[in-house]
Amino acid sequence: MRWKFLALLLLLSAGSQGCQKEAASPAPPVPPAPVALPALPAAQGAPLTLALHPGQPGRPLPANFAGLSFEMGAITNPAYFNAANPVFANLINGLGPGLLRIGGNSVDRTAWSGQARRATTPADSITTTDVDRFAAFVQQLSMPVLFGVNLAARDIPRATAEIRYVSQALGPRLVGCEVGNEPNDYHSNGIRTASYTPGDYVADFNAYYAAIHPLLPGLAFSGPATDLSGNWASTFAAGTAGKINLLTTHFYEAGPASNPSITIATLIGLPARDAAMSTTTSALAQAANLPYRVAETNSIYGGGKAGVSNTLAAGLWGARLMWQLAAHNAAGVNFHGGGNGAYTPIALVNGQFVARPLYYGMLLFKAGSQGRYEPVDLSITALNVQAFASLGADGSQTVTVFNFESATPVSLTVAAGQAVSAVAMQRLTGAGLDATDGITLGGQAVAADGTFSPASTSYGASGSSFVVNVPAASAVVFTCK
Numbered sequence: 001m002r003w004k005f006l007a008l009l010l011l012l013s014a015g016s017q018g019c020q021k022e023a024a025s026p027a028p029p030v031p032p033a034p035v036a037l038p039a040l041p042a043a044q045g046a047p048l049t050l051a052l053h054p055g056q057p058g059r060p061l062p063a064n065f066a067g068l069s070f071e072m073g074a075i076t077n078p079a080y081f082n083a084a085n086p087v088f089a090n091l092i093n094g095l096g097p098g099l100l101r102i103g104g105n106s107v108d109r110t111a112w113s114g115q116a117r118r119a120t121t122p123a124d125s126i127t128t129t130d131v132d133r134f135a136a137f138v139q140q141l142s143m144p145v146l147f148g149v150n151l152a153a154r155d156i157p158r159a160t161a162e163i164r165y166v167s168q169a170l171g172p173r174l175v176g177c178e179v180g181n182e183p184n185d186y187h188s189n190g191i192r193t194a195s196y197t198p199g200d201y202v203a204d205f206n207a208y209y210a211a212i213h214p215l216l217p218g219l220a221f222s223g224p225a226t227d228l229s230g231n232w233a234s235t236f237a238a239g240t241a242g243k244i245n246l247l248t249t250h251f252y253e254a255g256p257a258s259n260p261s262i263t264i265a266t267l268i269g270l271p272a273r274d275a276a277m278s279t280t281t282s283a284l285a286q287a288a289n290l291p292y293r294v295a296e297t298n299s300i301y302g303g304g305k306a307g308v309s310n311t312l313a314a315g316l317w318g319a320r321l322m323w324q325l326a327a328h329n330a331a332g333v334n335f336h337g338g339g340n341g342a343y344t345p346i347a348l349v350n351g352q353f354v355a356r357p358l359y360y361g362m363l364l365f366k367a368g369s370q371g372r373y374e375p376v377d378l379s380i381t382a383l384n385v386q387a388f389a390s391l392g393a394d395g396s397q398t399v400t401v402f403n404f405e406s407a408t409p410v411s412l413t414v415a416a417g418q419a420v421s422a423v424a425m426q427r428l429t430g431a432g433l434d435a436t437d438g439i440t441l442g443g444q445a446v447a448a449d450g451t452f453s454p455a456s457t458s459y460g461a462s463g464s465s466f467v468v469n470v471p472a473a474s475a476v477v478f479t480c481k
Helices: 002-024 073-075 086-093 128-138 156-173 198-212 234-237 265-270 271-288 312-327 357-368
Strands: 046-052 066-071 100-103 145-149 174-179 220-226 246-254 292-300 332-337 346-349 352-355 372-374 376-378 384-393 397-403 410-415 423-431 457-460 465-470 472-479
Touching: 046 397, 066 292, 066 357, 086 156, 086 346, 086 352, 100 292, 128 156, 128 246, 145 156, 145 397, 156 198, 156 332, 174 198, 198 220, 198 234, 198 357, 220 234, 220 292, 234 246, 234 271, 246 265, 246 271, 265 312, 265 332, 271 292, 271 312, 292 312, 292 372, 312 357, 312 384, 312 423, 312 472, 332 357, 357 384, 357 397, 357 423, 357 472, 376 384, 397 410, 397 465, 423 465, 465 472
Parallel strands: 046 410, 066 100, 066 332, 100 145, 145 174, 174 220, 220 246, 246 292, 292 332
Antiparallel strands: 046 376, 346 352, 372 384, 384 397, 397 472, 410 465, 423 457, 423 472
């Protein structure tokens, strides 16, 4: 009987422990109730319609589309491309993995010394000290480098020695080489006589290529680094077939900066001109079976015009130009700048690097160019309003709308072409088209350390149609899912 009693005790004990364990098990967590998104604001402004076409995506938008261009002379300034300038590096990196071009007019006004910089070194010399300092800075960047060499002097051995040293210093960060800058203007710059032709430039380029390419066979070449005047680009593409990897052109909206008739209205009122330039360049590149990049561009040539090139209007213009080029299959665009010039995207002011309105325009394009280009149809209007879109891999659509009107808000009825449950948006705003500071994207300004943390506001939606308001003198980028 004793063993039966012990067995009963063990059985009761086990049952008691099982009950205790079951009682101690926590109740499953109750999932939080979904937060209801606020409704989109009611329509306010001139009514327009915008139709999206998610079923007709175009080519992928390159991640390295946004780039910067600087004068060769900038690398001789220790205050500029220096590893001790993290704010400058942060600002460049904030634009993404684009392309950093070093060239401009000063590429033909500087000379490679092949030696370290000394107190007696001429200011127009490019030294090993300069390249080493530049290389250390570049290691902090996500952007690779397109580096130019002097053609004006026709000193092929010196140019070859320079690009070899640059290649050793930068390593894989160097991805391309340009020969000279804007040879179509050599006659007016006193570099060549008026008889200098596109064919002459092709001969010069081919001579440089013959010397450099065997020594650096992995280095890509690009050109002609001219505008679209005459037949410079087409002649160059034909005469260098098989030698170049990228067709590069230059474009400025207007100029010179000293022209008193150039105003904000001049800058923002020419979308058809931008589209025509994009169409022409795309056709040239397609005929040559090459990708193309507008490797130097900005608003007003000659350094830009204060009150025009350094305004919110210029930021909106720059973003629209990027979209015009993206719509015509460009590989990318490089905005020229440097120092404290009116048109520079990143300015050096009293020893501090700061973001100008054009920089915010580049951030706006970055926010809106996700995935593949998507065509849109905006209702016909006399208002200066344009729209562009991209289609993400997850099916989301990101739309950028520009309202260049100084006093007329618009209200867009968007037909998304697919069901939408939420819309998240960021706005590029300022006090007006002529604002030179106080610019924000998504309510945020670029931080003093050069970083930018975008914020967006989300709204609920249902069905495939919704309304988005775009105030005067602003742009909005919104993603609908």
